[in-house]
Amino acid sequence: MLEQMDWDIRLFVYRLFASRGFPPAVEEIARHFHVAAPVTKRALHRLHKSHALFLRPGSDDILMANPLSAVATDYQVRVGKRRLYANCAWDALGIPAMLHADARIAARHPLDRDLVHFSIEGSRLSAENGGIVHFAKPFRNWYDNLIDT
């Protein structure tokens, strides 16, 4: 069961991550909330277990706060001057949806590796060349291994 501080940390992570393109580290979170690092780590692991965000395997570092990725991916999203990375095609659209902002998206096709461009302006999607998105795993299996998904 998540506590109020866990949710507060989650929101702090999301706000910082979205504003600058990378998540805060444990020490930064701990300083902001005036708590010790071990307390922060426990909160992050509770959030990870609850799928509220995701840590790098075997570490306390944030890898994903969906739709945001802490590492460069094939899904780059420009929001104003910010360059953000998404975890997948859905998350690439999820970033402007989450921020309620215009965006330009460059997505690399998984098979031929060509770049496909999209834009969101005034909540309208414009696609360079239509197309469809393929979901390989059914919803019930997404969280079995979210990195793999």
Added chain:
Amino acid sequence: MKGAMVSWQKLWTLSQRWYGDRMSPAFRGRTLSEARAIFASLDLTDDFWMGD
């Protein structure tokens, strides 16, 4: 091909419904029922989306 195919336009609508409240201080995650309601609102109702 196995899996599900979704148009980019439908995916954009899905993204708005899925992620639109993600930065809200009141966001507390989503139950399975709530997730399925979002899928259903876009006629994503087959076993791929709704299955247990």
